[in-house]
Amino acid sequence: MKGPQDSATVARVQVSFRLNGVSFRKRVPVDWTLLRYLREGLGYYGTKCGCEIGDCGACTVLYDGVALNACLILAPQVDGVDIWTIEGVAPQGERGLHPVQQAFVERGAVHCGFCTPGFVMSTIALFLETRNPSRQEIKEALAGNLCRCTGYIQILDAVKTAASRLRDRDLKKFVSRRR
Amino acid sequence: MPAPRKKRTAFAAIGTSVPNVDAVDKVTGRAKYGADHDRKGQLYGRVKYSEHPHALILSIDVSRAVNLSGVRAVLTHADIPGENSFGTAVPHQVVLCSEKVRYLGDVVAIVAADSEEIAAKAVESITVKYKILPVVSDPVEALSPRSPAVHAGGNLCVHQKVRKGDVGTGFSQSEVVLEREYATQKVEHAYMEPEAVLAEPGENGGITVTGSVQNLYSIRRGLARVLALPLGRVRVRQATLGGSFGGKDEAMTALCCRAALLALKTGRPVKMVNTRENSMRESYKRHPYRMKYKVGADRRGFLKAMEITIHADAGAYAAMSPFVTWRSTVQATGPYVVPNVRTDVYAAYTNNCYTSAMRGFGSPQVCFGSESLMDELAEKLGMDPLEVRLKNTLRGRSTTATGQKLNHTVSVGEALLNVTKKGRFLKTRASNRKHNERSHPKKGVGISCSYRGVSLGAEGVDAAGVTVSLQTDGSVVASSGLVDMGQGAATTISLMVAEELGVTVDRIRFLGADTSRLPDSGPTVASRTSFMAGQAARRACKEIVERIRPVASEVLGCPVDSLLFRNNWVSHSTERTRRGPGSRKAGRGRAGRKRLRLGELASLCFARGVSLFAHGWYRAPATSWDERTGQGDAYFTFVYGANLAEVEVDTETGTVRVTRFVSSHDVGRVLNLNGARGQVYGGVAMGLGYALFEEYAEQDGRPSLENFDEYLLPTVSDVPETEIVFIENPDRLGPYGAKSLGEPACEIAAPAIANAVCDALGMRVRELPLTLERVRLGRGLSRKEKRGSAGP
């Protein structure tokens, strides 16, 4: 417990969390959102800022295994949490794209790309819930991610393609140890 | 959807389906957008917005802001070294207001500080004294002599006209005359990425601006003008662009200038990133139109005359209004043969958020007008909507409303037949009628079609450049003055380079645009990029090939004209050409050389001092325009398309669900199937939002929403299954026959949906968007009930 005595007057709070499989111990500003902290505090720019009110989904991250908007979380709230961002999905880049990323690339689901990291994270979160989502389940999982370029059709194609290729080990690391 | 497949054509790369060349960077989070650029020691810039839609500035007091700890600069109009305004059409758009504010997105002062928080505090501490002026928010009222004047010269921004034949005669020959009023709303581009720029003072006393910009060169001109710097010292670089749709064009000059002013003043990098709220408040929108249509036809359904009067709300500044409204005049009649036409489009200044370019550029509004009108005319004539359209559509050698004789394959009829065949239009219509008699929700089906001029047309100078640099390993670096903003230009241009040089797309690196590297290629607008940059790229490639061919001919011992460049190899054309990378070994093992790798050839050329770099420049064919009559060859070529929408309408609540969509477009030639499909799907979704949800509502110059909680974009659950039928009538002018697609795909989606909804309702709604209220009641409701419902 961070009691009123030790934190009521300071603008930073000590937290421990895991980010993309790596443990961090940091003092984070209490008036920053997780989104801002990822980008400005840690230099993880892959998580995008589109509306800051939880309506566009560009900042979607995996948070203890579920999709959340990083703009709606205060940085100090991450204590003890397991977080995955787009940077952790395929750290080796081109040679080792995750099947979800690969499908997005192949199916033409990436246009301007600003919404793409959020869509990828929402898609992975969906697969953590169900490996064979119905069209309706896909839509429910992705309705919180806005895209202005693609009209979503190629994104739906990509999710279906990814579902058909997914193996257990593609999801293993994202499974939160807390759940 | 069928899996992407390679089509059988004479081409190696063109017409294939390739992933976007920048997709891997984007899908891994590596792509750097405007807001992802940070510099050590950077400051954070913030603007002080106007507090009133219309007011005189009496005084600006920045003294408290200046004294705040951590504030590095506070600037007002007095600190601008050059001109305090910019604008290609009318150079009156203000960077920092001095005498008056004209809308709520006007800026009176800017601050640079060590943190965003300090900058925000400083902005709050600036006090501006105003004398409030009466607000004009209605474009028709704005043109009355009693209206408050937004600009000194009066509120008429532009009057565009078309005069063809004599409408009086036309109407007297008509047996059916209809008069209708239609209205469209103001909408926001809603690119997912809010505007962001980083300005860095340069070593040479100049400035480098990196950010989310669509049209680098016009911004550079604006920066040079405002900062009083020579163009050569102003460098604008495009960061990966998170969508634009026309929304980050010249007007980004304002944000770039503000960041640059602060950077030059402080000598430090200054970053300015808009929140979504700022973006909504300040950035321009799509013009709302109020349209009066009068149409005359004979009893057989042939059009005799059309008289069209349109009032567009330009908002506080001209921006691209003169060009946007000009395109409207050309397209206002729809793709029909109309012997007598009289069109007047007035754009008026108001104290609303200003309006300018947005995907479609003056066409989505008139497409809604003309396509609603055709349905109403069909009903009046007792015909079906397809019949009345097919009777009147433009054909080869037809003359357009602006007097242009079409000398290419005109395929609007073909597109209409495609969508109505695939959508079983007449059958569906008939079975819907039966269904609607007894069942709920009601079903409807609607169609729409359009013709659209390619590129800028008589709007202005139309030319573009591309550089291609063949590397000594056979890879290629290409860059273009026209930019990728998510629409896939980098991929399309790469495909054309691949085709011409015989390299595979993965060997091409396409660089982001940078004004210091490339010549001014005009704006990336008007669906002109594939066409213009494509032709320029081909020229550059051909130049390189011309230079390296003699060397290849010498090495391979075959005539120059029998050389074949394909799959990163150069060979004698009688050799079998279908050799992939796998056959490399075989090639190397031969004694007499019949083929060589392009990389080898490039190395040989380099060793002999042959230039491997070329700049291709393409100037569009001539167009002509007589401003007095609105007649001329408006565009050098046109594209044609048709859409079909099926909907279910809950008539008790007004809820609309689009259940199916069919889209057919003549693109000349499909360059990248993946990309072409994406343009159509995206265009349909944007049109769906325009038809059903989106409206940037303002009351007396004050917006009633500021973010995506209330500005509703279509979600994945709202978009229908969409079928696409591409028509390929190669254009003699286009690269490989290609024309354009980005905007055509968007402009007729909303009218098809609206026609389908009205079909289901058995009632015409003449205003967009088709909100719950309009669909349920046939009229819109607004909190003040001020804006009257158009039509009877």
Next chain:
Amino acid sequence: MIDVTTYIRPGSLEEALDVLASGEFTPLAGGTDLIPHARGRGPRKMLDLSGLSLDRVTRTASSIEVGACATHSELCRDAVVTKALPLLSKAAALVGTKQVRNRGTLGGNVVNASPCADTVPALLNHDAVAVLVSKDARRKVPVEAFITGPYATCIGPNELLTSIVCEPLEKPTFVSFLKLGRRQAVNISRMSLAVCLMMDGKGSIKGARVSAGAVFPVARRMREVERLLAGESPSKRLFAEAGALAAQLMVKESGVRWSTPYKRPVLAALLERALAEAASGNFGEQ
């Protein structure tokens, strides 16, 4: 930018109530309403409830207690809630986006007290009672009384909403929940209706519960409509009468507003539809 100066995450309810006793702190649950609010001049001192284990669902003999920090996703998933409080899980499933349902909580939805809050009409039909705890006291307030106006409740600055106690419905009860929005998904409710029809053995309506959101300044039960329905046999005419009565009530209570020409007929039609849907028993029969 978020205007927060202080953040505390207590590990026990006692500690939390001690902090709240100062009256200066705002409880932070999912934050899906609170954090956007904090971007302006919102609350500055945040008391994070995530360490208090207030997300449990407990079933007792006569009632079901839902922890205030249960997320909407949990309400959709939880076996007890989906079975015994079907209106609540259906309402929770229609809240915002997946991301927001994963984070936003039942307690937050109730305390925020938006007139269009999705879970409130469902809770009213389940006779829900808010459990409010402070350092020195504990009280129970029916949710209907708890919400006092648009975005206003009777919660004290030192009080915490810890749980909401719901009554399961007697059998057989037929229910339906309808939400009207502009899009196919992710909507701020234009109107929501929760309906329960308790049936007797002979096919008549023994009793009814009907609640509406985004119709009145505060979501509420429409007891006038419930009385009309009680003792009658389900029929199209009865349901149409009920719809008409609801529309009358709305105009009487909310006055004629800009949206009335739309909402009046639509409320009537939608309630008729909700009643018919419930009576047909195709949703959530228990």
